[in-house]
Amino acid sequence: MTQSTTRTGRHYAQMETGPMTDWPDYTVSLPGLEIPGKLFIKDTLNLTGCEISINAMPPGGAIPFYHAHRQNEEVYLFIKGRGQLQVDGDTLEVREGSIVRIDPDAQRIWRNHSDETLVYIIIQTKADSLEQYSADDGLILDTAPAWA
Ligand code: ZN
Numbered sequence: 001m002t003q004s005t006t007r008t009g010r011h012y013a014q015m016e017t018g019p020m021t022d023w024p025d026y027t028v029s030l031p032g033l034e035i036p037g038k039l040f041i042k043d044t045l046n047l048t049g050c051e052i053s054i055n056a057m058p059p060g061g062a063i064p065f066y067h068a069h070r071q072n073e074e075v076y077l078f079i080k081g082r083g084q085l086q087v088d089g090d091t092l093e094v095r096e097g098s099i100v101r102i103d104p105d106a107q108r109i110w111r112n113h114s115d116e117t118l119v120y121i122i123i124q125t126k127a128d129s130l131e132q133y134s135a136d137d138g139l140i141l142d143t144a145p146a147w148a
């Protein structure tokens with residue numbers, strides 16, 4: 001059974017989820033619902049602005065229901081394999097390198113109709129919540145690099 005490990009410091013949390021080939025072993029248990037091949041990482045890393053899951057769906061796998069969200073948009077980053085993502089009736093072919101953003105109220109469902117594992121990451125964040133980013137939010141510091 002794959003078990004993630006963590007390391008925390010004053011201002012960080014590091015998580016090891018193992019190689020992607022082990023990700024199918026994770027399972028999310030929700031009330032009345034078991035989702036194989038999924039691991040939520042928000043609580044482990046103490047994320048405060050988004051939820052992220054790592055996912056691995058076997059060949060022939062499919063999410064058995066449509067879902068939408070109340071306030072969160074989602075970004076699906078496909079990092080290995082091929083599959084299909086359906087959004088409000090539009091079927092999108094997705095593969096390694098595909099990135100799809102979905103509005104909260106869109107009806108979505110996806111499947112792996114290929115013969116290899118589909119590996120992807122889902123980032124869930126409140127729509128219209130981002131106020132500053134990249135150069136507007138980042139600060140370049142004068143601290144000299146000091147590698148151990
Ligand atoms: Zn969702």
